[in-house]
Amino acid sequence: MDCSKQLRNPQAEEQQIHQWQTKSELSAYSVHDQSRRSANYKPNIWKYDFLESLNSKFDQGECYLIQMQKLIKDVKKLFVECKESDVIAKLELIDSIRKVGLNNHFEQEIKAALDAIASAELENNSNPCISSEGDLYAAALFFKILRQQGYQVSQDIFGRFMDEMGTLKKSTSGNVKGMIELLEASNLAFEGEDILEKAQAFLIATLRDTNTMWDEIDSSISKHVTCSLELSSQRRVQWFNVKWHIKAYEKNRTNQPYMTTLLELAKLNFNEVQATLQKDLREASKWWYNLGLTKNLDFARDRMVECFMCAVGLAFETDHKSFRKWLTKVINLILIIDDVYDVYGSLEELKHFTRAVERWDVMETEQLPECMKICFQVLYNTTCEIANETEEENGWNQVLPQLCKVWADFCKALLVEAEWYNEAYTPSFEEYLSNGYISSSASLIFTHAFFATKHEEGVDDSLHMNEDLVYNISVILRLLNDLGTSAAEQERGDAASSILCYKREMNVSEEIARKNIKSMIDNAWKKINENCLTRNPKISSSYINITTNIARVGHILYQDGDGFGDQEQGTRALIQSLLVEPLS
CATH class of the missing domain: 1.50.10.130 (Terpene synthase, N-terminal domain)
Known part of the structure; x- marks a missing residue:
């Protein structure tokens, strides 16, 4: 496929996806047979009409900007x-x-x-x-x-x-x-x-x-x-x-x-930023609504607002608008693809899907169910779009091969976990973590964040210099995810988590396993603290802060359970406060 052609004609992209959707509906979704698993995720609570209605007076108030500039001078x-x-x-x-x-x-x-x-x-x-x-x-x-x-x-x-x-x-x-x-x-x-x-x-x-x-x-x-x-x-x-x-x-x-x-x-600053974020959220919501993926991938989590919240967590500043747009799309795709591997696809289908991502070739999806074809098409077009815009905005070259590589690494790690599940295999803790730090998706987000900011070093040099930082952030995200979601995953019989691997290998109770895993998170943070202080001066502090925020967002998402899976108990109050309710 010619990536540039897809990018120049987004209407053709939507039309093609719509044709696939119609075809899927006509087939009454025969792929939804008894062999498919379900995570029983609840429907999305953030409705499109509500998101479209979000509007702030601070978005249009010139007087507020003048007042802010005066107050900034006073504080200086x-x-x-x-x-x-x-x-x-x-x-x-x-x-x-x-x-x-x-x-x-x-x-x-x-x-x-x-x-x-x-x-x-x-x-x-x-x-x-x-x-x-x-x-x-x-x-x-x-x-x-x-x-x-x-x-x-x-x-x-x-x-x-x-x-x-x-x-x-x-x-x-x-x-x-x-x-x-x-x-x-x-x-x-x-x-x-x-x-x-x-x-x-x-x-x-x-x-x-x-x-x-x-x-x-x-x-x-x-x-x-x-x-x-x-x-x-x-x-x-x-x-x-x-x-x-x-x-x-x-x-x-x-x-x-x-x-x-x-x-x-x-207060003025918060309300001004919130007004910008509401505008960004409406755009993201429109993109998600027009894709219509939830109609065809009804086994997957429909959590666009939570994905946007994560993007805000990495970079809330108004000048990071493009980055938030890209990252919201990326995290949405991470969730969907994760559910394809965890819940939907057979092992044979997942091998085909992984091969398609590795080769970046739509022809590899011919034998897949329509919904998985649609998933790959959206991944393909979205990644090409991000690569193209990134090269134009920040002057990078050869962005697409780097993004394809991290997506392939992510999918290969998910395939390993799917193979463990199918074989009823419980890996050693070390074996689990050596694969799990990649399946955490942190390195995938890290690479997208790199291209969203300007650096003196090239991507290969930068990733090498920050290898320890990426690894420790990835480990934290993986372990936090497991602490928050393992109980629900064990109930539905998912692949082994770090907690189960540790319990069996060390022959300890779940309570002790959780305590020791929390200590590992503490130790990883100590390494991150030192990585941040001793960073290469050619790597911007803004970039380091954005990437460290990946771990911080993980704490918020999984502190009280599964922040993606359970919207009511997880992130609803934070989203309401952050994106809906202004300060008086």
Whole structure:
């Protein structure tokens, strides 16, 4: 097939798919016989008409943009007005800006401020953050912010607060704000940073035991403790938490004079971004509706809005519109193809489908059911479209071969799992993970993300330099997926998950298997933390943040079960807050 011809005539693409759909309907879908399995996914709750109705006054308000520009200038003045000697005030300002989702508006100011702070603190040891007079809160805030922003800072600054057993000294153990900040800082630890590791274990136990007492004294502190214990800020998608932070700051006004200005700007910014995202969502919904895949692939998950939410999780900024569009399509296809392999296709059909993707040849699908033909056609056309647009927008060459390769690798990994299922084979944990990190789809998303951003290095060099980062993000996504979905998968008799493989190999209970797998996720995060800090300077920090967000989105999706499978219990409230309800 000629990819360029397909791209130049999208109407022909839709017409061809429609013909296949009609043919499928006329055959009464004879492929749906008793041999086909079902995951019994519930119908999609986000209706097309509702998505089309989404509209925000902030999408058209020139006055809001003028007001935002004025507030941005006012906040920039705060960096100048803040005294050079008041390091804590500057750090708190930067922390607040980040929490309410405004850091992309003040990148230069934040960098200049942190360069000055890092120089004074680390070279002269002259400020109270790390000097002997500094308190736990100041040291933890300093460490957290500088390491988040990629500065070299040692865990040794916490040594004076801890005893030999790794517990906080009595003089600092009552500092609740400091303990919360230290817990957040500990989640930025590298492998082998024993001070932070011991501090984290102590803080988790202490804060969990005493949180009910703090709830009686100050409910806002208790909520922050609960939030940090549930999932640290390092593992949360920053944009998904913006509303929570804005409301928390509103309820507990600090004595900082800048907070009123900052919150006003944060609300306007959130609503402006939401208006852009609603427009993007309507476009994605129209694309999905016109494809009509759900009529023919009724065994697969119809989860376009959740796919869009994941794309927002990787890059919410308004200038990443094209990336979100591409990624929404890619994640939709990942779900459908995953269900083709997990639920629908026979082993022989799946081998044919995998061969078609490997050879990138529609002729290989001739012997397949119509719905699988349609699936391949949509994959083919969508990937060609993405490759073409990426080359035009970002100046890349030879994008399509790279995208074809990662799709082929993904399908081959899914085929291995299908073969395990058909053979009733339970692999070793190592064997499972060596295939599962590819079937997680993280490396597939990683490659698409690479072409959506500009780099000095070529794709082969970049992927090689970031091999460890890609692997650890992939492992986290695979293990999080298994923790969230394995119970439902075992009920319907799917292929073995990491939990079952670990249980059988180590001869342990499911509870112990889950606990140890969570420890593996913790260790992978420590490696990611170090990968991000020691990244090649030719790789943009924006790209590193986007790819690390793959793991963060995984935490959100599978924290309370299957975020794709069960919309009501999973992501409905987040989507409602993120994409539907503006801030007043």
